[in-house]
Amino acid sequence: MLRQLHGLPGLLAALFLITLAITGAVLALAPAMDRAAAVIPASGEVSVAELAGRVVAHYPGTEQIVRGPSGGVVVYYSRDGQPGADLVSPLTGEGIAPYEPSPFFTWIKDLHRSFLVDDAGRMLAGVMAAVMVLLCISGILLLVRRAGGWKALLRPFAGSGNKRIHSELARFAVLGLLLSALTGSYLSAQRFGLLPEPVEIGPMFPAEVSGGQPAPVATLGALSNVDLSELRELVFPYPDDPQDVYSLTTSGGSGFVDQATGELLKYQPRSDGSVFQQWIVSLHTGEGLWWLGLILGVAALTIPVLSVTGITIWWQRRRSSGKFPDNADASQADTIILVGSEGNTTWGFARELHASLNKAGFRVHCAEMNALADRYPQASMLFVLTSTYGDGDAPASARSFMARLRDFRGEKTLKYAVLGFGDRQFPNFCQFAVEVDAALASKGLSRLHTIELIDRCSASQFSEWGDKVGKRIGTPLALTYDPLPQSTVKLELVERADYGVAVQAPTSILRFKTAEQGRGWWPTFLPRAGKTLPQFEAGDLLGVMPPHGQGPRFYSLASSATDGVLEICVRKQPGGLCSGYLHGLRPGDRIDGFIRHNPGFRPATGNAPVILIGAGAGIGPLTGFIRKNTERNPMYLYWGGRSSKSDFLYQPELWRYLDDHRLTGLNTAFSRSDERAYVQDKLRQDQMAVRQMVNAGAQILVCGGRDMAAGVKHVIEDILKPLATDVETLRAEGRYLEDVY
Template sequence: MLRKLHGLPGLVAALLLVVLATSGVVLSVVPALERSGAVVPAAGELSVAGLAERVITNYPGTEQIARSLSGEVVVYYSQDGQPGADLVNPLTGEGIAPYQPSAFVRWVKNLHRSFLMDDVGRMLAGVWAALMVLICLSGAFLLARRLGGWKAMLQPIPGSGSPRIHAELARFAVIGLLLSALTGSYMSAVRFGLLPEGASTEPTFPAEVSGGVPAPAGSLKALKNVDVNELRELVFPFPDDPTDVYSLSTTQGSGFVDQATGELLQYQARSTGSQFHHWMVRLHTGEGLWWLGLILGLAALTVPVLSFTGLQIWWQRRSSAISLGENASIEAADTVILVGSEGNTTWGFAKDLQNKLNQAGKKVHCAPMNDLAVHYPKASVLFILTSTYGDGDAPSSASQFLTRLEHFQPDDGLEFVVLGFGDQQFPKFCQYALDVDTALSNKGLQHMHPLTRIDRGSATQFREWGEAISERMGIPLVLTHNPAPAVTSEFELVERVDYGVAVNAPTSILRFKPLKNSRNLWQRLPFQNRKQLPDFEAGDLLGVAPPGDEAARFYSLASSASDGILEICVRKQTNGLCSGYLHSLKPGDRIAGFIQKNPGFRPAGGTTPIILVGAGAGIGPLAGFIRKNTERNPMYLYWGGRNPDSDFLYQPELGRYLDDQRLTRLNTAFSRSAENAYVQDAIVADETALRHQIEIGAQILVCGGREMAAGVRQVFDSILKPLHMDVEELRTEGRYLEDVY
């Protein structure tokens, strides 16, 4: 409901809101421009009597003096029977320039107030302002829910693309937009009699005046008692009429001044309602509050972008789900995939899973989670692929799932798998997937595979999950979906360093440079940046498809774009098609590849101690992290190889990093040497120091093979026991990250 309250008014009002906002931006600058050209006396420096005296000296035919809230003073006068109006310097009374309101500003005001359509347009503008109030309030609640509560509203917003831009701009502008919308709605409601403007503050004309000889304006007591900065308007009496009076209007009230005695007559203070209306106008227009006008203008500048990104988000959410391949009926399906998605991203992963299961001979039924059937007569596996919306809520295509689950009647032997999609920067990462997993377990279903969470649509994590499912089901299942299709570039091998041949574990460090004549991503870079690599960090992935094979293999990058090279560390696998291809390269040879971001595998910033753990070629990204540690923050490396004489990867570089303190300490273990040790042994030998580092907030990053990673997890679980913690808890806190293969 909250999403509809935010989205539907936005869709209806988008175009006219852009008109209101754009015209509002122009008008927001006017108070600041007026203020910059105005001469504003200090408080107490000049009275209205002094101003009147100086103006009359220069303009004997003065009829009226008006002062805007921005500080501009205008004298209206008559000279030789012709009316005139000039901006004047209040300190001298001298003219500055003829006063001629801008026709352009007047036109923009009419556009802003009524879309150039008089009362009908004013009514329409009022309705749109009210819609803007609804959009701002619902958007604020949605953002708070997405970030995990109001306290998180000032924290960094995770995500990317249109949703990230929309949320960042909305957070910046919401207060200003809400203020403009509320005050605009109020002014419209007052104009059309829906709200009272406030009690009238106009005094009645005095029944009696002295009728004496007029005194000089500069000597009148009532005018001496009013500071010029309080003046709104002073209307002079009709010439040669001793019974007429000055009409005085100030920010506090209105009254009349006897031109002979200088007494204030029939003074009427502004009512509370009138003061309220006055301030609502000022808060909307910025008159007299030029700084507020500029803030409101900056907020209004975001409306066109918010409208565009909002429409993009709506289109992505409302566009039809990705068309599915061969979809078996509920009665015939032996495998069921149910999808929970807010913006259709999860459907891409579901389609890939369905297609690969179909290729393996499975009869697959795929549907939204809201379409959960009461019974799947032939199904043996139920896959749930779901994202999480907001603060742990169900996405739109899964909003009815838990209710429908109450009536679900699973067959004996039906197993389930839950795959959650989310962003681990959010406080409730994949919370809805966790809730669904628990609900299915409580229903009596058995896990075929534990719950897995995918961070930011990682194609690598999805592929790894598919490998695990393939082993469980005993079928080939190579998942390749990447929500951001790869655009390849050409790279030339410029250097290779070979290790491990003597211990039958050939491993090479390969360094590439981009080719200037690449006709794809490289050529679309700005000309001045074509000597630079596409942006990436150590720990991101290089995707390479060997000749004759469309499926890309991924290798962790050991360098960052700022290093000027693209570096990977590759061990040649037995019968490995891609690793064999890369190991066959000679300097000067070229490959086609693409970079895939891997933000879920990054060391924390600041002074947080970093514990790096790896084995074999897994040292690649870890060496890259050390290379970038130019701040010399605490960084410890535990690495395992086979023999120190033949495959001590990065040995020269690690020595330099120890010398210049980018690496705090190096601990190695070699399995084909006299010590016969593995990296787990090096960790155990240092458990006391490691426990202390973890206790003070250290982060652990593990890179290497699955078996090694599993052994390292067991060791750290043992180390953490005295702290009443485990690896899973560290993982939840973002303090235990893995990149395994």
């Protein structure tokens, strides 16, 4: 059993683990390279004030100074209206070299974290990290068994060949691999909400700013008391604003520094959770611990050899035993899968279900529906996956099923679930599946799960069905089969509106249409040949293929198909490959894109209030929801930006929606205005009204950055306390939805 627990996951995950190992080993070089390129003063030699003074002397337009985990100091500045970033020497303040993240290491990091397929890939990488934990623990136990006890682990192993190589390498690398796998699993579990993520709520903006004449940064007392080795980030005040302050973040906490008096204001130490989180990141990446990174990188390089030797050992053992895994015999199986298919598409879904149940330890027998047996003596579960042929008829592999079912003598303990496949454009959508479900019920069998119908081979619907069934049987089913991989369509930019340049947050509203296929005369009432986009709604995702063969990036749509355009709101991120690409487009330029449906982020129908909360570019899909609120149901928007003069996104549209009552209430917060407020502040000010709306059945939708969403969640939790409920309860009821990035 222990050998199977070690061998089967290793066989299934070998290719993914090799990919993670090689990319991890490459990434392990980055901290050491950063350390080698950095100038590191002795402890106590340079204060933050001295550093800032030297840097400003060479970079008058300094906006931010950042000290990386490996000790390198980077200045972000503006010169002649153009932003820049340089690696500088803290001893002189002079530039060493332009600072720009390596495209190679960025690509390797994306491959390592997500296999270049975003959230699905991140989830897979997290699963692979958990598999690696299992392999390490089971491998240690196998090594102990082979060596003859824990004490014998230090002695050389007997034997030769692949077994000897596998054992010796595993003993050398297992602790490093286990550390990497445990920390990677922890970070992945946080990423997908399985473990709590520490929320570091910084100090509130100080109300007691002196507003006096700014002093030279090198003379500020609070900065003089901080050694460079403790610095993480120093953000400079907004130019010509005496009420603004320096934002200081150190290894111990964060606060504000008065630019006139040099006094430290509103300092807040880091929480224990934040410190622990930083240690987890350092232990996994080697950031700040370059020597550990190199050790973990060397350990990771053993995985390709361990995979090859492990597969060879398994194959030799399997070949010598003469056995090969196959369908369980129908008389011995505890789970039956019957398939009805006309063009073999449904078989792919059945194979995925079969494999997942097999991995979970079930004895599974899979056959076509025409092969229904008289009885299945050991079976407790029956899954029927079937398509519908033509006008509600049975597909080829299920035409004899109904006749055979008349003679079926299933045990009363046998529970069944029917999954239908079809296309909603046909009037008798999944009709045969519905008839099969009713026929099984008429035989006195109990439903394991109510019938569900999948439209156009939707991979997401299949996965959701697997999650529901997994909960029913007490075993998670990760069903990821997708028979219809996304193909891209040419999209042409027809309009853009630009905001936020004045506050260093360039954000654009971009509107695309599908590019015409071919040229020349064509009747407007006839469709053109070529690819077309499926129907979509606001809140769905536009997948954009950036240049140079990178994986797609996803942006929430602010429009529906009935609007005639694909509209997205995109903030240009520093070093952002795709956001920079999109911001560089001009009307007439074309991109490659596709639609990914996102049904989990939609406002509910009905008369209950809907509370929309967002910040920055997160306003895009929220505006799309308002635009579609033609029933004039109660809808309230809380949104935060930087300045009402430069980045009030969708301002004309929102005023118009207020006038025609598609939007019931609008509450904005601008962090670089006189009020210096954030969207969380507005929610606290309106907490009584928010609480009343939630008590009346309101739904809350949050869209924007992850930090903003964490802050909003914290505020909403406080607001909900008098109601004896919390965010997780609302989330379980479908009344608290997030689309964060």
